Amino acid sequence: MLARRSTFEFVLRERTEARAGVRTVRGARVVGLITAPDDPCRVIGVHTADGRTWTADLVVDASGRRTDLSD
Numbered sequence: 815m816l817a818r819r820s821t822f823e824f825v826l827r828e829r830t831e832a833r834a835g836v837r838t839v840r841g842a843r844v845v846g847l848i849t850a851p852d853d854p855c856r857v858i859g860v861h862t863a864d865g866r867t868w869t870a871d872l873v874v875d876a877s878g879r880r881t882d883l884s885d
């Protein structure tokens with residue numbers, strides 16, 4: 815497939831955000847994880863640098879190869 819990456823990313827984002835239940839939050843830097851009280855290996859949310867807390871059924875780390883996940 816030949817396409818500009820920015821075009822591909824724009825279309826992918828547009829189609830994703832058009833789906834029900836999807837909300838994009840820009841500029842939110844994750845600084846910590848919240849784990850289940852009964853299972854420290856199960857991540858149920860994140861803390862962001864602005865002091866907010868976000869809970870979720872599923873948390874996916876897609877922060878790239880320099881991920882801070884191991885820390």
Ligand SMILES: Cc1cc2nc3c(=O)[nH]c(=O)nc-3n(C[C@H](O)[C@H](O)[C@H](O)COP(=O)(O)OP(=O)(O)OC[C@H]3O[C@@H](n4cnc5c(N)ncnc54)[C@H](O)[C@@H]3O)c2cc1C
Pocket residue numbers: 842843844845876877878879881882
């Ligand atoms: C100069 C250059 C050229 C490249 N050219 C090509 C190419 O031609 N073809 C190709 O296939 N690949 C190319 N690559 C590789 C490609 O860019 C990566 O493989 C790809 O971007 C990885 O995608 P990703 O979603 O895993 O991570 P990324 O694209 O790195 O996305 C990670 C995202 O997570 C965000 N993030 C990080 N930490 C946090 C945090 N704590 N809280 C919230 N968000 C966070 C970042 O801001 C970023 O938006 C190139 C890479 C570079 C550097």
